[in-house]
């Protein structure tokens with residue numbers, strides 16, 4: 196019985212003002228008394244999207260208008276194996292209410308971590324907090340150029356930025372990073388820095404993006420992060436993605452999916468392998484390398500959180 200996988204469609208329903216809808220699981224159900232993303236089991240012959248639409252009609256009285264795949268999570272509870280197929284719902288008709296008497300609540304995206312969910316939900320909460328585009332900064336000749344390009348990226352709506360400038364000395368990098376963090380915060384964006392994990396203790400630092408070497412060293416020491424800031428890692432395989440999850444990363448990049456100008460000699464994974472690797476991961480995965488915005492839809496269908504890129508937005 197426990198070997199059977201229960202396929203579930205669940206929804207991260209977003210309202211324009213950056214709120215997400217949660218529902219309370221009834222006490223008498225599996226994982227009762229915990230908050231959930233509304234949804235339910237697929238019935239025979241149904242697609243995930245059909246199940247999602249039916250469940251949201253039955254449980255909340257709304258019609259799904261706009262949606263896209265967000266993340267797929269396999270989880271083994273002691274009494275049940277589930278495959279949670281989670282979609283982001285960005286458009287719906289009707290005003291949601293608890294049709295089955297359950298409590299429902301709109302929650303600010305940044306406060307999602309304050310709620311208690313079933314154990315399978317940690318990666319879903321991580322995915323719901325993240326956008327689908329992750330800008331990695333590229334070359335700049337002057338400080339003026341750096342900030343001009345950063346402002347342009349903000350104007351394009353980019354909300355997650357990694358400051359990558361491997362040619363800078365540490366002091367110069369940190370001085371620019373602190374100013375960039377202020378600029379990003381003003382537009383509601385998050386800045387990820389390259390550097391030591393001890394930087395996570397600094398008030399002004401929102402997140403750290405580790406190299407694969409740093410990841411390996413931290414993993415071999417048994418180090419683990421439990422804080423609320425964003426920790427990410429550059430991964431190139433399923434093993435590295437498993438390490439990233441084990442040390443407490445909230446997301447990762449997977450590269451190179453295709454050939455890139457910045458790493459022309461790295462062997463690219465290709466879409467099929469990238470999909471298989473992403474499917475095994477238990478954290479959100481941004482695909483990186485040789486893709487354009489046109490690929491975003493396909494990345495999501497293949498299980499990715501979205502796309503990371505230098506060249507598209509820099």
Ligand SMILES: Nc1nc2c([nH]c(=O)n2[C@@H]2O[C@H](COP(=O)(O)OP(=O)(O)OP(=O)(O)O)[C@@H](O)[C@H]2O)c(=O)[nH]1
Nearest residue numbers: 203205224225226231232233234235236277313315316
């Ligand atoms: N809907 C939903 N289910 C979740 C979440 N997290 C999670 O582990 N689950 C598990 O996935 C399964 C979903 O089942 P469900 O109880 O919602 O199914 P349903 O709406 O079809 O209701 P039913 O129990 O009346 O058939 C449960 O075992 C539940 O514990 C979540 O965020 N949302």
Ligand SMILES: [Mg+2]
Nearest residue numbers: 233234235236
């Ligand atoms: Mg349900």
